[in-house]
Amino acid sequence: DSGVTQTPKHLITATGQRVTLRCSPRSGDLSVYWYQQSLDQGLQFLIQYYNGEERAKGNILERFSAQQFPDLHSELNLSSLELGDSALYFCASSVGPGTTYEQYFGPGTRLTVT
Amino acid sequence: GNSVTQMEGPVTLSEEAFLTINCTYTATGYPSLFWYVQYPGEGLQLLLKATKADDKGSNKGFEATYRKETTSFHLEKGSVQVSDSAVYFCALSDGAGGGSQGNLIFGKGTKLSVKP
Numbered sequence: 001d002s003g004v005t006q007t008p009k010h011l012i013t014a015t016g017q018r019v020t021l022r023c024s025p026r027s028g029d030l031s032v033y034w035y036q037q038s039l040d041q042g043l044q045f046l047i048q049y050y051n052g053e054e055r056a057k058g059n060i061l062e063r064f065s066a067q068q069f070p071d072l073h074s075e076l077n078l079s080s081l082e083l084g085d086s087a088l089y090f091c092a093s094s095v096g097p098g099t100t101y102e103q104y105f106g107p108g109t110r111l112t113v114t
Numbered sequence: 115g116n117s118v119t120q121m122e123g124p125v126t127l128s129e130e131a132f133l134t135i136n137c138t139y140t141a142t143g144y145p146s147l148f149w150y151v152q153y154p155g156e157g158l159q160l161l162l163k164a165t166k167a168d169d170k171g172s173n174k175g176f177e178a179t180y181r182k183e184t185t186s187f188h189l190e191k192g193s194v195q196v197s198d199s200a201v202y203f204c205a206l207s208d209g210a211g212g213g214s215q216g217n218l219i220f221g222k223g224t225k226l227s228v229k230p
Contacts, residue, residue: 002157033217043158043203043220056217090157098216100165105150105157 003027004093004106012112018079021109025072025093031055032074033094033103034066038087049074050097081113116141120204120221127228133191135224137178137204140185145206147171147180147187148218152201161189161202194228201225 162171
């Protein structure tokens with residue numbers, strides 16, 4: 001158990017809908033990362049927050065947005081869903097930004113868009 | 115941009131066989147390099163890491179050496195066990211955007227199956 005929690009574990013929804021994925025980092029970790037794992041694209045970095053502020057952006061679509069709240073949990077919002085958005089979404093946390101700190105991954109949320 | 119290339123699987127070995135999974139990278143600057151492991155139905159776990167050239171990361175019998183001259187970070191284990199069956203990902207920290215924030219660039223993963 002990494003100490004990172006993600007909810008829900010599974011999500012099935014229809015095209016055009018909007019969903020919110022939630023991540024609670026390990027106690028003491030200030031940095032949260034979101035990654036998408038799909039068969040086509042593999043594991044891709046989406047976005048990173050540190051202590052409530054956006055720090056880095058990867059291949060995140062404009063239909064997707066995220067935020068980190070004062071209690072440090074983070075939410076990833078996916079809107080106008082398409083079939084191609086079906087994937088595993090992982091959250092990871094670390095003490096700080098930068099490569100010095102190990103990232104701990106949550107178990108993921110499996111999103112299926114029908 | 116930065117990228118990671120690792121050998122495609124699946125790799126099937128017998129118990130106690132020697133394992134090598136090749137990983138090469140393209141990067142500007144001096145990234146840190148990582149191997150992560152993903153067991154079925156679980157998230158990724160850090161297996162080992164190396165932060166500078168010639169560093170050797172090791173954990174649970176697995177080893178990898180950061181080779182700047184060949185831009186490689188091959189994963190090795192002398193004697194694999196059935197419990198090592200998993201997907202292994204090579205990754206580097208991306209230094210884009212004026213300094214690394216630690217976000218990772220992953221290879222496509224190599225599935226390892228170890229038979230008794």
